[in-house]
Amino acid sequence: MTTAAGTPNLVRSTTDGRRIPEATLGRLSLYLRMIDQLAERDSVNSDELAELSGVNPAMLRRDLSFTGTVGTRGVGYDVDMLRTRLGEVLGVSEPRTVVIIGVGNLGHALAxxxxxxxxxxxxxxxxxxxxxxxxxxxxxxxxxxxxxxxxETYRSSIGVIATPANAAQDALDTLVRVGITGILSFAPTTLRAPEGVEVRRVDLASELQILAFNLRLNSPSTKGAS
Structure with missing residues (x-):
C-alpha cells in the first residue's frame, strides 16, 4: 500500500484495534512533539496544548478521544500519561531503528x-x-x-528511500527482500509495493504546489476577483 503524506480521508487501525483518521494521526504526532516542550509540567489543559499545536481546543479534545485519553475537569491532562498514551498509539513507545538507501544530499541531511x-x-x-x-x-x-x-540485522527497521526517481523501485524491492515492511519514500515517483508493505510517500513538489495554490487562493487580488 502506498500513501502520500497528509492524505486526509484514510482511516488507520492501531495495535489495540482503534480506528483513527489519518489526518488525526498526523495531529497526534504534533501533540506528542508539543508535549515534549512541557517536560517540567505535571499537567496541561486542552486550551494550552491546542494553542501550542496551532489547532482549536475542540479539535484537540476530539483527536485525543480517539486514543481513549480523557482530561480531568479543572486540571487537564496528566503530561506523563498523555505522552505515554500517544507514544503507544503512534507506535513509538519503544525505540525504532532506521536504514536509509541513497546517501546523496537528502540522505546526508536525513542521517x-x-x-x-x-x-x-x-x-x-x-x-x-x-x-x-x-x-x-x-x-x-x-x-x-x-x-x-x-x-536479519535490519529486518525490524523502518526503511527510508532517498534515491533519485529512477533508482527508487529497486531500493524498495531491496527493502522488501530484506523483510522491511514500513517504508518512507522521498523519491518523486510512484512505487509498487506488495500487499502487507506500508509505503509513505513524501512528495515535496506536490506539497509546494498545494501551498502555492492556497497562497494564490487567499491573496487579496484573488479574493477581490470573487
Missing amino acids: GYQGLPARGFSVVGLFDVERVGEIVSGIEVRPISEFIAKA
Whole structure:
C-alpha cells in the first residue's frame, strides 16, 4: 500500500484495534512533539496544548478521544500519561531503528537530522552504490550487497528511500527482500509495493504546489476577483 503524506480521508487501525483518521494521526504526532516542550509540567489543559499545536481546543479534545485519553475537569491532562498514551498509539513507545538507501544530499541531511533521535528513531545503516566508505554522521556508508547479506540485522527497521526517481523501485524491492515492511519514500515517483508493505510517500513538489495554490487562493487580488 502506498500513501502520500497528509492524505486526509484514510482511516488507520492501531495495535489495540482503534480506528483513527489519518489526518488525526498526523495531529497526534504534533501533540506528542508539543508535549515534549512541557517536560517540567505535571499537567496541561486542552486550551494550552491546542494553542501550542496551532489547532482549536475542540479539535484537540476530539483527536485525543480517539486514543481513549480523557482530561480531568479543572486540571487537564496528566503530561506523563498523555505522552505515554500517544507514544503507544503512534507506535513509538519503544525505540525504532532506521536504514536509509541513497546517501546523496537528502540522505546526508536525513542521517544528520537531530529530530530523529529526539523522537526515538536511530539511524543504524546507510547504503548507496556510489558513496561506499564515506562517513556520514558517524556511520560508514555500506554497499547494497552488504545490506542484503545482513538482512536479519535490519529486518525490524523502518526503511527510508532517498534515491533519485529512477533508482527508487529497486531500493524498495531491496527493502522488501530484506523483510522491511514500513517504508518512507522521498523519491518523486510512484512505487509498487506488495500487499502487507506500508509505503509513505513524501512528495515535496506536490506539497509546494498545494501551498502555492492556497497562497494564490487567499491573496487579496484573488479574493477581490470573487
